[in-house]
Amino acid sequence: MPQRFSFSRLMFWVGIAFLYVPMLVLVVYSFNESRLVTVWAGFSGKWYVELFQDQQIMTAVWRSLQIAFLSASAAVVLAILGSLIMVRHRNFKGRTLFSGMITAPLVMPDVIIGLSMLLLFVAMGQMIGWPENRGMLTVWIAHTTFCLAYSTVVISSRLREMDRSLEEASLDLGANQIRTFFQVTLPIIAPAIVSAWLLSFTLSLDDVVIASFVTGPGATTLPIEVFSSVRLGVTPKINALATLIIAAVSLVAIGSWYLTKRMNDRVSAQLATS
Amino acid sequence: MTSDELARKDGRKHDEILLSIRNLNKYYGNVLAVDDTNLDIRQGEIFALLGASGSGKSTLLRMLAGFEVPSSGSIMLHGNDIAHLPPNERPFNMMFQSYALFPHMSVEKNIAYGLKHDGMSKDEIHDRVQSMLKLVHMEKYASRKPHQLSGGQRQRVALVRSLAKHPKLLLLDEPMGALDKKLRTEMQLEVVDIIERVGVTCVMVTHDQEEAMTMADRIAIMDEGQIQQIGSPVDIYESPMNRMVAEFIGSVNVFESEIVDDQENYMVLRSPDVESDIFVGRGVSSAVDDKSMLFALRPEKTFISMDRPDKDKNVTRGVVEDIAYLGGHTVYYVKLPSGKIVHCFLANTERRAERPDWEQDVWVYWQDDAGMVMRS
Numbered sequence: 001m002p003q004r005f006s007f008s009r010l011m012f013w014v015g016i017a018f019l020y021v022p023m024l025v026l027v028v029y030s031f032n033e034s035r036l037v038t039v040w041a042g043f044s045g046k047w048y049v050e051l052f053q054d055q056q057i058m059t060a061v062w063r064s065l066q067i068a069f070l071s072a073s074a075a076v077v078l079a080i081l082g083s084l085i086m087v088r089h090r091n092f093k094g095r096t097l098f099s100g101m102i103t104a105p106l107v108m109p110d111v112i113i114g115l116s117m118l119l120l121f122v123a124m125g126q127m128i129g130w131p132e133n134r135g136m137l138t139v140w141i142a143h144t145t146f147c148l149a150y151s152t153v154v155i156s157s158r159l160r161e162m163d164r165s166l167e168e169a170s171l172d173l174g175a176n177q178i179r180t181f182f183q184v185t186l187p188i189i190a191p192a193i194v195s196a197w198l199l200s201f202t203l204s205l206d207d208v209v210i211a212s213f214v215t216g217p218g219a220t221t222l223p224i225e226v227f228s229s230v231r232l233g234v235t236p237k238i239n240a241l242a243t244l245i246i247a248a249v250s251l252v253a254i255g256s257w258y259l260t261k262r263m264n265d266r267v268s269a270q271l272a273t274s
Numbered sequence: 275m276t277s278d279e280l281a282r283k284d285g286r287k288h289d290e291i292l293l294s295i296r297n298l299n300k301y302y303g304n305v306l307a308v309d310d311t312n313l314d315i316r317q318g319e320i321f322a323l324l325g326a327s328g329s330g331k332s333t334l335l336r337m338l339a340g341f342e343v344p345s346s347g348s349i350m351l352h353g354n355d356i357a358h359l360p361p362n363e364r365p366f367n368m369m370f371q372s373y374a375l376f377p378h379m380s381v382e383k384n385i386a387y388g389l390k391h392d393g394m395s396k397d398e399i400h401d402r403v404q405s406m407l408k409l410v411h412m413e414k415y416a417s418r419k420p421h422q423l424s425g426g427q428r429q430r431v432a433l434v435r436s437l438a439k440h441p442k443l444l445l446l447d448e449p450m451g452a453l454d455k456k457l458r459t460e461m462q463l464e465v466v467d468i469i470e471r472v473g474v475t476c477v478m479v480t481h482d483q484e485e486a487m488t489m490a491d492r493i494a495i496m497d498e499g500q501i502q503q504i505g506s507p508v509d510i511y512e513s514p515m516n517r518m519v520a521e522f523i524g525s526v527n528v529f530e531s532e533i534v535d536d537q538e539n540y541m542v543l544r545s546p547d548v549e550s551d552i553f554v555g556r557g558v559s560s561a562v563d564d565k566s567m568l569f570a571l572r573p574e575k576t577f578i579s580m581d582r583p584d585k586d587k588n589v590t591r592g593v594v595e596d597i598a599y600l601g602g603h604t605v606y607y608v609k610l611p612s613g614k615i616v617h618c619f620l621a622n623t624e625r626r627a628e629r630p631d632w633e634q635d636v637w638v639y640w641q642d643d644a645g646m647v648m649r650s
Contacts, residue, residue: 168341169374171361173388174439183387187378266421 023246030239037234047240057225057241064205064222067136071143072200076193078144079151084181086152087159099156105149114213117142121214134216142214143207147200154199158192159185191263198256202249290317292475293338293443298347298357300333300499307333309499311347315443320469320476322486325496326522332447334496335479339368339445351442362391368445371452373432375420381407381431382416388439406434409468425453426461433465437472444469446478450485462488483523487511495519511572516650520570527576527616529569541647542587543569547612553587555642568648573617575644578606579637580630589639592616594630606630608638 030048034041051057085092086099105113121131121138131138166188170180186193208223215224226238293315300308308330315321323331336342338349340361349357356364367388375384385406389399407413410430420428429449436444449465450458466489469476480486486493487507495502495510495518503515514520517528529552531545536557543552552569583589592608595615599622606618616638620629630636 163372163374165370165372165374166376168339168361169368169370169376170387171341172339172366172368173435174362174391175387176362179391184376 026239027243027246030236030243032236032239035236037236037239047236048244051237051240051244054237057222057229057237060220060222060225063136063219067139067143067221068201068204070140071147071204072197074140074144075147075151075200076155076197078148079155079196080189080193082148082152083156083159086156102152103149105146106153110146110207110209113146114142114210117145117210118213134214135219138214138216139211139219139221142210143204146207146210147203150203151196151200154196155189155192158189162188191260194263195256195260198252202252291315292317292351294348294350295334295338296348296350298334298337298349299345300330300337300342301345306499308337308344311499311501313494313501313504315475315477316492318473318475319491320466320478320489322490322493323477323479323496324481324483324486324493324522326481329496330499331479331481331496333499335368335445335447335477338443338477339366340364365439365442366445367436367439367441368447369429369432369436369449371448373420373428373452375428375432375435377420380417380419381412381423384420384431385435385438388435392439402438406438409437409471410434426457429453429461429465433468437468437474441474444474444476446476448480449478449489450480450482458485459488465489487523495522497522513646514570514648516648517568517570520646520648525573525617527571527573529571529614531567531569533565533567540642543567543647545569547590547610547614549590549611551587552645553642554645554647558647564649568650570646570648571616571640571644573605574603574619574621575640576616576618577639578608578618578620578630579639580634582637583639585639588642588644589637592636592638594632594634594636597630597632604629606636608636610638 029037029040031043031045032040033044033046082098082102086095086102089095092098117138118134121134125131125133131141162185166184167180170184171177175183206223208221208227211221212224212227215221220228226241229235230238291314295311295313295315298308298311298313299306311330311334323334325331333342337344337357340356340359340363344357347357348355351365376387379387382403385403386399389402394402403416404413407416410433412427412430412434415423415427415431420431423431429452446465450461453461462485478486478489490507492504492506493510494504497518503510503519505513510519511523514523520526520528529545529547531543531548531552533541534544534551535542538557539555541554541557543554545552554569558567577583590610592610594606595609596607598605598607601622603619603621606620608616608618610616618638
């Protein structure tokens with residue numbers, strides 16, 4: 001059926017192109033035979049082979065994944081504790097101040113977080129001798145800090161929505177506070193925990209600014225590695241790496257979208273019942 | 275009624291006290307939510323706390339459950355003060371207004387939840403869950419999740435979940451609050467039936483007087499944190515202690531009046547709203563100097579007639595101000611010469627009988643023992 005020309009349809013495609021053409025170009029050039037990024041010289045997968053042989057990049061990938069995993073996990077655990085205090089403990093005096101402060105890193109520029117973290121680590125290193133020098137540990141701590149802010153927002157809003165009488169029912173039926181938390185509260189806020197973890201994981205994987213402040217020798221993360229190698233000229237190897245990252249991120253995004261949709265459907269069906 | 279049922283009704287009557295609430299207070303900041311309350315709950319009865327929102331009834335229930343800690347006072351169970359025990363250490367279970375069924379657990383797991391914390395064996399738990407499901411005819415739904423059940427089914431599960439541990443006291447928080455009107459009436463009788471079959475003592479909170487009167491053996495009317503009156507539904511309706519109770523339960527016509535004559539077996543009152551004397555077929559034998567009294571009359575005991583009734587007391591003239599035809603009965607709003615509006619119910623026992631019309635002059639009258647007298 002011939003579609004009538006409409007302005008909104010045109011703008012839709014312009015918008016899509018604006019978002020995706022750059023990535024498409026990158027993906028296409030990752031299969032370029034030539035060493036020169038902008039000159040097409042035929043199809044080849046050789047840059048992928050070279051990428052996997054590049055020890056430095058592969059180490060950086062592995063390191064970044066480790067840091068992202070650890071940061072996301074630590075941030076989510078702390079965010080659950082923080083959310084419980086913010087939402088559940090009404091007689092906690094500094095609640096409003098605490099709620100405001102815990103989300104401050106959301107609006108703070110990365111440069112400031114990175115710099116202040118660096119100064120803190122240096123000062124601590126001089127005063128108490130820990131952390132001795134900067135490396136994976138300091139990147140992990142710094143990433144946990146800012147991921148914590150995002151995770152808390154996600155988890156606490158879910159906790160606020162949850163019907164309090166569910167926890168009361170559990171106590172009433174003889175479970176103590178700890179059991180109530182693990183058997184009732186945790187399963188119900190699980191979708192929020194999963195999304196908070198995924199969000200933190202991607203944020204950590206993506207960060208270059210904060211990491212470059214607090215990282216040290218032998219702890220170069222992938223974004224920093226890419227950033228510094230690009231300064232020497234973009235090789236198609238980076239294109240190949242970027243293509244793989246795009247593929248991985250798309251898979252994770254689609255997967256998590258599907259997962260949260262399924263969980264939310266279930267939960268909203270459950271919420272409709274109560 | 276079978277002999278079995280009769281025996282149970284008799285069993286209810288014995289006055290053994292299960293729970294005593296003494297001088298219970300609850301402050302929220304400076305606000306007094308429950309004010310120096312004393313209350314005895316008898317073994318085996320269904321007791322309703324009835325009041326408007328903010329009357330303190332829910333706070334009282336939550337203190338019984340252990341979700342609120344009293345500011346002062348005691349809750350005595352078998353001679354032990356349990357006022358400060360946490361909810362998980364009290365032998366009480368509660369059915370929540372929202373039911374609070376765990377959405378991630380099946381019906382079976384929901385019911386077994388409380389039993390697991392009692393250290394029962396797997397077989398015992400299974401048997402108990404089955405017998406509970408049987409009680410509400412829900413055996414087929416054991417593996418369903420709560421969101422796959424209808425409102426009435428969810429309520430049944432919530433009820434047996436709170437009964438599964440054989441609590442000494444069952445607490446019901448607005449038990450029918452989440453149901454629509456038609457289902458409500460049905461479930462009220464079903465819930466009472468189950469509670470009686472199990473024989474558990476029950477305290478319920480509700481703002482719905484019909485629900486309280488249908489379900490409860492005794493009712494406490496609460497207002498501003500205080501219990502105004504405790505009694506059977508008949509006591510509360512027919513002999514309210516004060517104007518607040520009379521007006522809260524059903525509708526009522528209240529006349530401010532003065533005692534003219536007060537004898538042992540009768541009393542005569544005079545009210546500016548009523549043209550004749552008001553004759554009450556019993557005395558209050560008050561030694562108080564204060565002569566002012568409230569005379570209250572339920573609309574269904576206030577009769578309306580187009581002809582002058584043959585009596586010189588308990589009768590007054592009026593004009594029909596408004597008519598509300600409700601099918602089963604009609605409510606007439608009659609304006610007395612003083613300007614006061616009186617409600618009268620007229621049961622529609624005949625189809626299309628001749629009835630008073632708008633603006634018609636009528637007579638309002640009542641029997642000697644129909645009215646209630648109150649000090650305040």
